[in-house]
Amino acid sequence: xxxNASAAPVVTTPALRSRLPEVGTTIFTIMSALxxxxxxxxxxQGFPDFACDPVLLDAVSQAMRQGHNQYPPMxxxxxxxEAVADKVEHLYGHRYRAADExxxxxxxxQAIISIVLAVVHPGDEVIVLEPCYDSYLPNIALAGGVxxxxxxxxxxxxxxxxxxxxxxxxxxxxxxxxxxHNPSGTIWSQADMLRLQEILAPTDVLVISDEVYEHMVYDGxxxxxxxxxxxxxxxxxxxxxxGKTYHxxxxxxxxxxxxxxxxxxxxxxxxxxxxxxxxxxxxxLAAYMQEPGHYLALPAFYxxxxxxxxxxxxxxxxxxxxxxxxxxxCADIAQVSDRSEAEFCRWLTIExxxxxxPMSVFYRDAFDQKIVRFCFAKEExxxxxxxxxxxxx
Ligand code: PMP
Ligand code: GLN
Numbered sequence: 001x002x003x004n005a006s007a008a009p010v011v012t013t014p015a016l017r018s019r020l021p022e023v024g025t026t027i028f029t030i031m032s033a034l035x036x037x038x039x040x041x042x043x044x045q046g047f048p049d050f051a052c053d054p055v056l057l058d059a060v061s062q063a064m065r066q067g068h069n070q071y072p073p074m075x076x077x078x079x080x081x082e083a084v085a086d087k088v089e090h091l092y093g094h095r096y097r098a099a100d101e102x103x104x105x106x107x108x109x110q111a112i113i114s115i116v117l118a119v120v121h122p123g124d125e126v127i128v129l130e131p132c133y134d135s136y137l138p139n140i141a142l143a144g145g146v147x148x149x150x151x152x153x154x155x156x157x158x159x160x161x162x163x164x165x166x167x168x169x170x171x172x173x174x175x176x177x178x179x180x181h182n183p184s185g186t187i188w189s190q191a192d193m194l195r196l197q198e199i200l201a202p203t204d205v206l207v208i209s210d211e212v213y214e215h216m217v218y219d220g221x222x223x224x225x226x227x228x229x230x231x232x233x234x235x236x237x238x239x240x241x242x243g244k245t246y247h248x249x250x251x252x253x254x255x256x257x258x259x260x261x262x263x264x265x266x267x268x269x270x271x272x273x274x275x276x277x278x279x280x281x282x283x284x285l286a287a288y289m290q291e292p293g294h295y296l297a298l299p300a301f302y303x304x305x306x307x308x309x310x311x312x313x314x315x316x317x318x319x320x321x322x323x324x325x326x327x328x329x330c331a332d333i334a335q336v337s338d339r340s341e342a343e344f345c346r347w348l349t350i351e352x353x354x355x356x357x358p359m360s361v362f363y364r365d366a367f368d369q370k371i372v373r374f375c376f377a378k379e380e381x382x383x384x385x386x387x388x389x390x391x392x393x
Contacts, residue, residue: 019141019142020138020141020142023138026134027044027134027357027358027361028044028045028046028134028357029045031044031045031345031349031355031356031357032044032045032355034346034349034350034355035349035355038349038350038353039353040348040349040350040352040353040354040355041353041354041355041382041385041386041389042355043354043355043356043374043375043376043378043386044345044349044355044356044357044375045357045375046182046249046326046327046328046375046377047249047250047375047377048247048249048327048377048378049377049378049379049382050247050377050378050379051247052246052247052248053246053247053288053294055288056246056248056284056285056288057284059283059284059285059287059288060280060281060283060284060285061280061284062284062287063279063280063281063282063283063284063287064280066283068279068280068283069279069280070279071275071276071279072104072276072277072279072282073276074267074270074271074275074276075102075103075104075267075270076102076103076104076255076276076277076282077104077279077282077283077286078098079283079286079287080104080255080282080283080285080286080289081098081099081102081103081104081255082098082286083285083286083289083290084096084098084102084104084255084257084289085097085098085101085102085257086289087289087292087295088225088227088238088257090292091214091223091225092223092225092227092228093227093228094227094228094230094233096227096257096258097260100260100263100264101257101258101259101260101263102255102256102257102263103255103256103258103263103266103267103270104253104254104255104277104282105239105253105254105255105256105270105274105277106252106253106254106274106277106278107241107243107252107253107254108210108212108239108240108241108243108244108254109135109252109254110252110254110270110273110274111237111239111254111255111256112135112136112139112176112208112210112239113135113139113142113273114256114266114269114270114273114274115208115237115239115256115266115269116139116140116142116143116145116208117139117142117143117269117273118265118266118268118269119173119174119206119262119265120140120143120144120145120173120174121143121144121145121173122143122144122145123144123145123146123171124143124144124145124146124171124172124173124174125145125146125147125148125169125171125172125173126140126145126146126147126148126172126173126174126175126176127148127150127164127167127168127172127174127175127176127205128140128147128148128149128150128175128176129150129151129152129159129164129175129176129177129178130149130150130151130152130362130363130364130367131152131157131183131184131359131362131363131367132176132178132362133178133182133210133362134361134362136176137364145173146171147364148167148169148172149364150163150164150167151163152181152184152186154369156186157181157184157186158186158192159177159188159192159196161192161195161196161199164196164199165199168199168203168205172203172205173205173206174205174206174207174208175196175200175205175206175207175208176207176208176210177196177207177208177209177210177226178209178210178211179192179209179211179223179224179325180213180214180216180217180223180324180325180326181213181325181326182212182213182326182328182362183328183330183357183359183362183373184321184328184330184359185321185322185323185324185325185326185328185329185330186322186324186325187217187221187223187224187324187325188224189224190222190224192224193224193226193228193229193232194229196232197229197231197232200231200232200235201231205235206235206236206237206262207226207232207235207236207237208236208237208239209225209226209232209236209237209238209239210239211223211225211226211238211239211240212239212240212241212244212254213244213325213326213327214240214245215244215245215295215298215299216244216298216299216302216325216326216327217299217324217325218299218302218303218306218323218324218325219303219324221324221325223325225238226238227257233259234259235259236258236262237256237257237258237262237266238256238257238258239254239255239256240254240255241253241254242254242255242285245295245298246285246288246294247377251278251281252278253277253278253281253282253285302327302376302377305327305376305377305378305380305383306323306327306329306376308376308380308383308384309329309374309376309383309387310323310329312383312384312387312390312391313329313331313374313387313390315387315391316336316387316390316391316393317335317336317393318331318332318333318335318336318390318393319331319332319334319335320332321371327375327376327377328373328374328375328376329373329374329375329376330359330371330372330373330374331356331371331372331374332370332371333370333371333372334370336393337393340358340360340368341358341359341360341368341369341370341371341372342358342360342361342366342368344356344358344372345357345358345372348372352389352390352392352393353389354386354389354390356372356373356374357372357373357375358372358373359371359372359373374386
């Protein structure tokens with residue numbers, strides 16, 4: 001029977017106790033919106049402003065037309081997993097089995113949260129090296145884990161292995177590492193990897209190795225994947241992103257390579273938080289990866305952009321930090337402004353027309369060291385336009 005409107009109970013949304021009370025909207029979304037609003041050159045959020053290879057687009061549309069449009073296997077299209085196994089073996093010398101050691105994910109973001117949910121029990125400790133990518137700490141919180149934050153050395157952003165070793169306790173479940181490193185642009189050396197391997201050898205600590213910038217290393221340096229180090233590979237989830245590698249960040253496809261026992265636990269979570277990943281894109285990527293030149297050309301391609309941007313920025317009052325890898329260039333703003341990093345980035349967007357990201361957002365306590373991050377994955381013309389504007393400072 002219809003109720004009398006005046007007697008209808010007041011409809012309210014129940015109060016919700018937030019699972020992530022300290023979290024707002026990510027800085028990348030905020031700064032991209034601000035850049036659009038003020039028509040600034042957006043060197044904030046990390047994504048290319050140039051097109052991907054049309055050969056890749058053709059491969060994906062061909063897969064669609066061939067009818068590859070239904071659910072793929074839960075762990076990913078086999079030919080893509082095989083292409084990943086071949087590439088990792090070719091580059092890093094370790095063969096992961098496509099059948100049970102490689103899983104295709106909806107980008108590195110979904111890979112990392114799925115790994116964290118698969119391995120971290122409530123109360124387990126997870127070591128993160130700050131500054132760190134902004135999804136790590138909320139991922140640990142959602143799993144009920146305890147983040148143990150170890151700072152990278154201020155100024156150089158090098159890992160401090162004494163501090164890392166001291167942070168390991170009987171409750172440590174895993175450590176998250178990221179080389180090439182977002183935001184600092186530093187890379188880990190062979191000596192760093194050997195030291196980590198040595199420190200972890202007597203422990204049960206797992207490694208989540210975020211290697212989304214594996215193809216962006218400069219000046220001839222090798223990328224030091226965990227896959228190169230047997231003692232690390234045996235305890236690691238190696239994570240990478242096709243979006244980053246092939247200039248298609250919006251496709252959101254990545255992969256995890258890990259020993260079978262670890263992959264099995266990851267897949268238990270993966271099958272219930274995404275189940276499977278975009279089928280035609282997987283077929284397209286598998287075909288595209290048959291040509292190794294597509295990824296082997298990337299370091300030189302990005303190094304030209306880095307060099308152009310650095311040469312321009314060197315003419316300004318920004319102080320350049322090294323950019324050994326990634327598509328990020330950090331700069332010290334102390335000579336340019338008295339503002340905090342966050343205020344400076346807003347001001348730069350609104351008044352100067354260039355968007356950058358404050359490094360403080362990569363620290364839980366918003367540590368401000370007067371450093372901002374620029375993304376140089378842009379057309380030359382875009383970089384030149386930004387440099388012209390930055391030269392005014
Ligand atoms: N890790 C790092 C360090 C990143 O910079 C990013 C941003 N792309 C990701 C993970 C997420 O990658 P994806 O877009 O594949 O989810
Ligand atoms: N990884 C990119 C960055 O650091 C952006 C990814 C995102 O917007 N979440 O800028």
